[in-house]
Structures are given as C-alpha cells and as structure tokens.
Amino acid sequence: MDTTVADPLVGxxxxxxxxxxxxxxxxxMATVYRARDLKLGRNIAxxxxxxxLAQDDDFVRRFIGEAKAAAALSHPNVVAVYDQGTDGHxxxxAMEYVPGRTLRDLLDERGRLGPRTALEILQPALAALAAAHRTGLVHRDVKPENVLLTDDGMVKVADFGLARAETASKQTKTGLIIGTVGYLAPEQVVSGHADVRSDVYAAGIMLFEMLTGHQPHQADTPLAVAYKHVNEVVPPPSSAIPGLPPQLxxxxxRATGHDPARRPADAGQFLAAVTDVHATLPPDIDHRLQNAPQNVTSVLGHAPPPAAAPHTRVYQQPDTLPPVARGSFMDRLIDTVTGRYALIAVGALAVVVLGWAVWYQVSGQYDSIPKNIIGMSAxxxxTELAGNGLTVQVRKGGYSNTVPRDRVMSTDPAPGTDVKQGTAVTLTLSKGPYPREIPDVSGKSQDEATQAxxxxxxxxxxxxxxxxxxxxxxxKDQVIRTDPPAGRSHQPDKPVTLxxxxxxxxxxxxxxPRQSAEQQLRALGLAVKVEEQEQDGKPPxxxxxxxxxGGTGVNPGDTVTLTVQKGRDCPWWNPFCGNGNNNDPNQIPVPTVLGRSVDEARNMLQGAGFQVDVRHQIGSGRVLRQxxxxxNAPRNSPIVIWH
Known part of the structure; x- marks a missing residue:
C-alpha cells in the first residue's frame, strides 16, 4: 500500500x-483507493x-465512453466496473475490490516462474482478454501490473479500455504515444494504432517475462526500448533459460511477431494454443527448472542491463522516431531478421554456452549457497550469505513443523547450488508450526489443563x-475457558491463556427482605442458614x-449465613405469614426477579420451587413484571413473568 505521503482524499x-x-x-493516470460503498455496504476499489486529466474535457468524454464499455463486460476473470461519476473536480x-496482489508483485518476489505456473496464470488472463475481444473491446495496456492474483487463487485482469481514453486524448492534442513501453507492439510505437493483436503481442511479452524474469527488450531510456520493439525480434525464452521446452x-x-497478421488473430486463438502447450508439459517441469542457471548473455549477444524503466510510459511523437522505424526499409529489415532467426539463435546460443563455461572456469566468481542455512535466523x-558475496531478499513462507517461526525454511536457489557472486538469494522464513484445534479443558484444574x-x-x-x-x-480454581477458545485453530508455538x-x-x-435473599442464594446453588437478632429501626x-x-467468591453447595431482623416480612394479604412463621408448609416465598434476564429469572424461580410461565410484552430480554x-405462593405453582 502506498502510504508515503498523506493523501487529502482519504476520509x-x-x-x-x-x-x-x-x-x-x-x-x-489515476490513484487507486480502497473505499466503502455506503449504499450497498461493500468494499470497492x-x-x-x-x-x-480530469480537466481535459476530451479525455473525460472518452473516459466515460470506455468505462461504459468496460462495465458491460461480464467475465469471472475481469475486474468488474460498477459505476463511473464525478464529484466536483x-x-x-468504482470497481470490484480484489484483495491479493499483482503479477508484478509475484515476479518481484520470485524473479521468474516455472512453465506450468506461467501458463496457468496466462490462461485465465487470456480468457478475460478473449471475452473483451469478442465484444470489440481492446485492452491496450496488458502488463503484469494489470493482472491481479486474488487471495483465493483467481486471476483477474483490470483496466479494460481505459488506456484508449488517455491515448486518444493525448494524441488528439499533441500527437504523443502513451503506453507501458515494455509491452508496446511495434504498430503502437510507429502509428499509435492498436487492435486485438496488439493485446496478443503484450501477452507474449508478459509470457517471456514470466519465464525468464526480465523483459526481452531493455535499454537505458524508454525511447530506446520502444526502438527495439520496432527493430529487433523477441528472442526465444530458452535463450535465457536453457531447458525450456521448444513449444514455449x-x-x-508467434505472439510477438512484428507483422500483426502473423500473430494469433485474437486472445481466444492464443488461449487455445497456450492450452494445448500446457497439456504437453511434464507435471514436474517447474521443479526441474527451478534451479536452472540463467544465461548471462541473451540471444542478441548482450547482457540484460538492470531494469531501467520497464513500467514507465513513453511520450514520443512519431515524427521523431529513427527513420528505420518506418516505411519499406523497416519491412525489409523485419523480413531479414525473421528469415535468419534460427541461424542467429543457434550461433548466439553456442557463443553463450562457451563463454559461460570459460568464464566459470577462469574467473572464480561463483560460490555455493551454504547447506547449513536452513534453520538459521534471517x-x-x-551475514552468512553476505560473506559469500551474495545479496539477500527475505519473504514469509508457509507453516513448518520442523523449522521454528522466523527461521529459514528454504532458499531460492536451493542450498548447495553454485551461483555467481552478487546473485540475489531469496530466503523463505517459516511461519511456525501448522495450526491445530485447541482442546476443551474447561472444568479441569490448572495442572490438569496445563498437562492436557x-x-x-x-x-x-x-x-x-x-x-x-x-x-x-x-x-473455584477450575478452568472456565481458554483464550483463544476451545475448538479454534491456533499455532502451537503461540501461548494459550487459561x-x-x-x-x-x-x-x-x-x-x-429475608425471603428474597434466601431465594437468590438457593438459585445460585448455595445452602442458607438464618440467624435472627434485633436492631433498632429495621423492619422485621x-x-x-x-x-x-457480598463480592466474595463461593462454590455451589457452600453455606451462606444471613443475619435478619426478628420477625417475618409479611405482605398484608398473606394470612399464613406472621411473627416470622409460615403456618402453611405448602406456601413458600416468591423471589423478586424484576430487571433480571429471562434465563436468570427462570433459574431463580425454578430453584425456589416454582414453575415459570414466560410471556412476551416488548421483547426487551429483561423481566418487566411478574x-x-x-x-408466598403454593409450591410448584406457576409464576408469570413478562419481558
């Protein structure tokens, strides 16, 4: 979450x-907030x-049109658009709120993905694009930042059609091209034109990045990256990761061909090809390729530089592009590169492998990840890895019954792997043992509960x-409950309170009054002993x-001694009550339960020897009258209470 500055809109x-x-x-183009829809009572983005942009009337008009088109797109892999509006300036x-993270977050965390994982993310993303393409809607900004991975394993694509509103508005006023430069199709760079095959191109670039951990075209400036999209072919991902199957x-x-006519016709056609390839992959291919070394040199003969600005947008007038980017010369160059593609790839790959082997033997710049690193603190x-010339990234992992909380449970690359000095090693820390249900120890002594x-x-x-x-x-001294309560899943290394x-x-x-006091005590399961004495000014x-x-803790069955004023407290209408004696053994005192909860009142009255008739008055949950x-009243007679 971006919290670097205070935002005046929050609240x-x-x-x-x-x-x-x-x-x-x-x-x-915009700032995204988590918000609450007060009308429907749900979270939204x-x-x-x-x-x-909000002050650009042409942009606002196009934005509204594109938002309406996106709102009409209903698909489980599309982030739903609920509403569009203005409030002042x-x-x-308003869109579906998707808790989770982006594909960019996943790539930043892992570096690259295995073939099966990559295709399993790409398939639902292409399904979302295919649904849009069938309606004539072009995304125009396919990139990992717009692919959302939900907490429950769903893949959703966001921002359909919104790039068009921005692009069209800017081109109308200044002739500029706007797009995420790392994923721009050649035709978007040259003319600003985009159709469904431009989305296919961007999806192909995204697949390359998932498989290799970097984009195919990298340079020091966004303009240089755009130039490469027009004038250089995308190398096969196996040139960077040896061992990747050729079908990838x-x-x-195919998806990143310079000529749009040679690409899959739309995302649906590309999805069919991806699905066929996924079915041919061995089940364990991700595991086998997990520690495959990444080539130092790409098929184009140069080392990929640090990602300079892969997520920035390029603002460039078509007239200032290098001449090679337009006209028949560009077409001839594309044909030449395409025709010699296989020869270039084989030759460059041989140079890469030979150079890598010689460098490995001569330079001595490789080291091993220590095998004893599992179980260490972060x-x-x-400290251990830094001493070996390696850099470190740390992430939270899963549960482990063998590795304690916040200790290293795995590394990527794995322990014992030979890696180049300066390589980033990802440490995955344990979250501690697997949660289990807390047993019910209520009613046990402290020692018994502790042992259980x-x-x-x-x-x-x-x-x-x-x-x-x-x-x-x-x-007394027995367990009422535990915190967390019995039956709740809880990690064993986190303490349980008794x-x-x-x-x-x-x-x-x-x-x-004596009779009310006696009945309250009996309702609590206590025995009552009564002693009489005289005290001036007190009613009998x-x-x-x-x-x-009062306030003391007692156990059921304990005896409470009441000292009362001599003489019985008698209602004027009771002929059997007088001088502290009750001449009718079937008549017993009725406890007062006004203001008590219905359950409390029922327990008190039943404990005193009466039946209880509960009647509804206003449903307050408290006794309003009885x-x-x-x-006194006959034993086992009904006492009516209203609540």
Whole structure:
C-alpha cells in the first residue's frame, strides 16, 4: 500500500456514497483507493483520475465512453466496473475490490516462474482478454501490473479500455504515444494504432517475462526500448533459460511477431494454443527448472542491463522516431531478421554456452549457497550469505513443523547450488508450526489443563481469574475457558491463556427482605442458614448482615449465613405469614426477579420451587413484571413473568 505521503482524499466521501478509506497505489493516470460503498455496504476499489486529466474535457468524454464499455463486460476473470461519476473536480471509477496482489508483485518476489505456473496464470488472463475481444473491446495496456492474483487463487485482469481514453486524448492534442513501453507492439510505437493483436503481442511479452524474469527488450531510456520493439525480434525464452521446452519458444515468437497478421488473430486463438502447450508439459517441469542457471548473455549477444524503466510510459511523437522505424526499409529489415532467426539463435546460443563455461572456469566468481542455512535466523543467514558475496531478499513462507517461526525454511536457489557472486538469494522464513484445534479443558484444574495442552503440543501462557458465570457455575480454581477458545485453530508455538474460576460472586444482600435473599442464594446453588437478632429501626425480616460478605467468591453447595431482623416480612394479604412463621408448609416465598434476564429469572424461580410461565410484552430480554411479585405462593405453582 502506498502510504508515503498523506493523501487529502482519504476520509472523504465522493458522490455522497463512496467513503475513501486508504490509498492502494498511484499510477500515471489515476490513484487507486480502497473505499466503502455506503449504499450497498461493500468494499470497492475507487480509481480517481489525476487532476490534469480530469480537466481535459476530451479525455473525460472518452473516459466515460470506455468505462461504459468496460462495465458491460461480464467475465469471472475481469475486474468488474460498477459505476463511473464525478464529484466536483474529481472524476472516478468504482470497481470490484480484489484483495491479493499483482503479477508484478509475484515476479518481484520470485524473479521468474516455472512453465506450468506461467501458463496457468496466462490462461485465465487470456480468457478475460478473449471475452473483451469478442465484444470489440481492446485492452491496450496488458502488463503484469494489470493482472491481479486474488487471495483465493483467481486471476483477474483490470483496466479494460481505459488506456484508449488517455491515448486518444493525448494524441488528439499533441500527437504523443502513451503506453507501458515494455509491452508496446511495434504498430503502437510507429502509428499509435492498436487492435486485438496488439493485446496478443503484450501477452507474449508478459509470457517471456514470466519465464525468464526480465523483459526481452531493455535499454537505458524508454525511447530506446520502444526502438527495439520496432527493430529487433523477441528472442526465444530458452535463450535465457536453457531447458525450456521448444513449444514455449513457439508461443512467444508467434505472439510477438512484428507483422500483426502473423500473430494469433485474437486472445481466444492464443488461449487455445497456450492450452494445448500446457497439456504437453511434464507435471514436474517447474521443479526441474527451478534451479536452472540463467544465461548471462541473451540471444542478441548482450547482457540484460538492470531494469531501467520497464513500467514507465513513453511520450514520443512519431515524427521523431529513427527513420528505420518506418516505411519499406523497416519491412525489409523485419523480413531479414525473421528469415535468419534460427541461424542467429543457434550461433548466439553456442557463443553463450562457451563463454559461460570459460568464464566459470577462469574467473572464480561463483560460490555455493551454504547447506547449513536452513534453520538459521534471517540475520544469521544474511551475514552468512553476505560473506559469500551474495545479496539477500527475505519473504514469509508457509507453516513448518520442523523449522521454528522466523527461521529459514528454504532458499531460492536451493542450498548447495553454485551461483555467481552478487546473485540475489531469496530466503523463505517459516511461519511456525501448522495450526491445530485447541482442546476443551474447561472444568479441569490448572495442572490438569496445563498437562492436557502440553500433550497436544500447545504452550501455556498467562493465567487469569474471574468470577464464574451464574448460569453455568464453575467451582473455584477450575478452568472456565481458554483464550483463544476451545475448538479454534491456533499455532502451537503461540501461548494459550487459561481463565480460572474464582467461584460464583456472592451478591450483597444487606437490606433485602429475608425471603428474597434466601431465594437468590438457593438459585445460585448455595445452602442458607438464618440467624435472627434485633436492631433498632429495621423492619422485621430485613437482612442485617451476611457471611461471607457480598463480592466474595463461593462454590455451589457452600453455606451462606444471613443475619435478619426478628420477625417475618409479611405482605398484608398473606394470612399464613406472621411473627416470622409460615403456618402453611405448602406456601413458600416468591423471589423478586424484576430487571433480571429471562434465563436468570427462570433459574431463580425454578430453584425456589416454582414453575415459570414466560410471556412476551416488548421483547426487551429483561423481566418487566411478574405475578405474583412477592410474598408466598403454593409450591410448584406457576409464576408469570413478562419481558
């Protein structure tokens, strides 16, 4: 995520509907934000055009037209366009939010991909392009940055048709060519014209890059790269990665032919060829080629320089291109290069192999990746590799039951491989052991629970205490729950917290009527002992004190002693109640449950010896009234509560 500068749009709501939450990326044409669609309650990607383009009326008109065409394109491998609009001087596009990363991110991480992996990414991308081509829509900006890889393994292509709005607008005003230079077809460089076969060319360049880890045409300036697209053929990828099957060379060279008529007619035709080649690849080819050395020299006879500006856009008037880029001379040159292609490739490859072998024997600039690097910390591994003249990249990997968290679980190239000094070695760090379900240790003692967790290879962390819930009382010093809870997947090397019971929290009953206090205690599973004494100014039957006091933790079955004022608290209407005696053994006190939850009230009343009739009033979940509300009632008689 691009967070290098504060963005004034973050936090704003566009069109009264789209709340911008964070900036994702900034490109040459627009800035992309993660936003929330307040109307539909979903996350979206919001592409907001840069101010200089938003003020160009011709661009805005074309942009709206292209956005409508893209919105009509429905395909599972296409990033959906939901809406287009303006808010003041902001012109924006609302699109499907795709969590994950781009193909560019993957290439930056891995360098290059195996043949099967490359074709398995290219196939759905071509399926998306084919759907667009069938409707007459040309993408015009096919590149790894516009191929999105979702968290659940889907491949989606973004930004359909948007390059046309920008290109057409700029050409109308200044005659400039705009495009991502590393993927421009020759006809786009020469005339600015693009059709479905231009998308095929860009897809062929993208396949070359996935297989080799770099673009076929590289130079110090964008103009020089564009010149090479016009005047040099794309070499076969096997010239850079020996051992690649020849059918992959055919896919690349056919798709990147200078003459559009000699390329596959559209993405659908290219997809069919890619699918056929994928079916012929051995299942283990990616593994076999994982550590294949990459040629120092390309088929064109020069070492690929560092990527100077592969993702920049080139702004160049056609009239300033070198003369060789236009007219019949260019056509003759293309024919010449094409006709001698095989001879050049074989000769150059022989020179490459011979030069590489001599250099390897003479220079002594190769070293081995240490075999003991697995299990080292990242810092240890960096120090070890730096001492061998190698550079290091680090990435998070997967789970491992043998390599501890944040230790090296694999390297690319693999340990023991001979590599040139200065080579970048990717360290993959372990995320720790595979997650497993936490066992249920509720009701166990601390020692029993600790042992049960250790038996399942979990680490026990902190121990907390709290009062037991009244609805499910847990005795003192037994486990109420774990954090994370039982059944949750959790990595064994991350600690599990035990929560122990302090018992049921005893309520403060001082000042309450005796019968209500007794019933509350019995509902908690406690035994009650009553002692009477006299205290001036207190009504008969009032609780004067209790032992243990309120707030104490007790276990079910414990005895609580209530000291009450002499005399029974009697309602005026109860003829059986007087002087602290109840003359009818079938009449028992009714506890007051007003304000309690329905479950609490039911437990208290049933614990006191009554049936419970629950009735709906407003559905508050709390008891609003009861009948009878206090006094005595026959044992097992119904008490009606409303909530």
């Amino acid at each position: 704003q709501v566009l069109d009264g509907r789209y709340r911008i939450e964070s900036r994702v990326a900034r490109g040459g 919001l592409k907001v055009m840069h101010q200089n 902001h012109v924006f596009l 060379d055919v896919l690349v060279t 810092e240890q591994a960096k 967790l250790k038996d399942d290879k979990f680490e026990v962390g902190a121990v907390h205490r709290e009062f037991s819930p009244t609805g499910r009382p847990v005795p 929560v122990l019971s302090n018992g049921v929290q005893l309520p403060d009953l001082t000042g309450q 039957g009032t609780v004067l004190s209790q032992n243990p006091p 009948q009878p509300a206090n006094g």
